[in-house]
């Protein structure tokens with residue numbers, strides 16, 4: 001290298017030697033050295049990933065022999081928890097999780113592959129949730145309705161489905177909750193997704209007259225709409241992606257959409273404003289539905305569906321049962337039974353796993369007070385957004 005002045009500070013008449021890219025020779029050497037070190041680490045990472053893949057292959061072979069599931073959420077919860085402890089906050093936790101989600105996604109592929117159904121088309125929040133949980137190495141099948149997602153899993157066309165259960169500001173997704181009443185599918189895992197809605201259009205914002213979106217998102221952005229577009233016509237769509245398709249098709253009529261910004265890229269819209277949801281930490285809890293029971297992870301939640309007799313004090317007895325066993329109730333909601341008018345089912349989420357004390361004993365006792373008790377699933381209550 002020419003003109004190197006190692007260790008000397010440049011005087012006014014001998015300016016620091018600069019290379020074409022604006023770096024001194026020392027900086028260029030340091031950069032090259034660091035990048036060589038990174039190359040070396042990357043080579044080691046790939047070798048380690050190859051070794052990991054061999055072990056995953058072995059796990060897959062053992063599972064195939066007794067027909068046990070490829071997706072083992074409790075093992076993933078334990079693994080990600082251990083990695084977070086090893087990381088000790090050096091890398092951002094969400095980055096490490098995202099990296100490992102893709103490594104695990106690769107494992108699914110190596111073990112024979114997974115097919116996941118979600119409410120499509122591509123670009124919906126359900127699509128994002130499915131990608132977050134299962135990564136890019138699984139086959140993701142868009143469905144037209146939540147019922148279709150349940151049916152796909154029920155008929156074995158998909159091993160798992162991803163459906164929204166509740167939103168932090170809009171509450172329950174009642175259409176999904178009602179499907180659990182007649183379905184035999186289980187909740188195997190949950191996905192918390194931070195929902196950051198965007199305003200998207202192919203037209204300038206002052207031309208907007210119509211706002212398309214899924215009713216859940218129209219609810220999550222209610223105050224924003226009243227402030228910014230009080231006179232806009234609000235049109236509900238079956239998904240946020242459908243809203244963006246219509247915003248593109250009906251641009252000349254002043255159409256725009258609210259939803260997942262990925263749709264803007266997919267359908268040629270501009271993102272006119274980000275984060276239009278009323279609640280800053282707007283989060284939707286999605287369920288992974290399937291046919292398997294998830295083992296305890298150490299920090300679980302159990303979702304129950306109960307029906308009780310129309311007698312004074314029955315609901316109080318149910319609540320009392322949880323209280324006596326020291327179980328924290330996270331959520332309780334009633335929905336029409338849809339069998340008899342003015343008869344209800346209750347959706348209850350409680351802390352703990354159905355196979356572990358004290359929830360196990362609570363459920364045994366609870367059965368005496370309920371005309372129906374269905375355990376929708378016990379699964380890790382992680383709070384990753």
Ligand SMILES: C=C(O[C@@H]1C=C(C(=O)O)C=C[C@H]1O)C(=O)O
Nearest residue numbers: 056059070071072075076104107
């Ligand atoms: C490898 C396994 O299968 C899947 C992949 C995992 C991984 O890559 O670490 C973990 C759990 C399973 O969902 C396993 O069950 O251990």
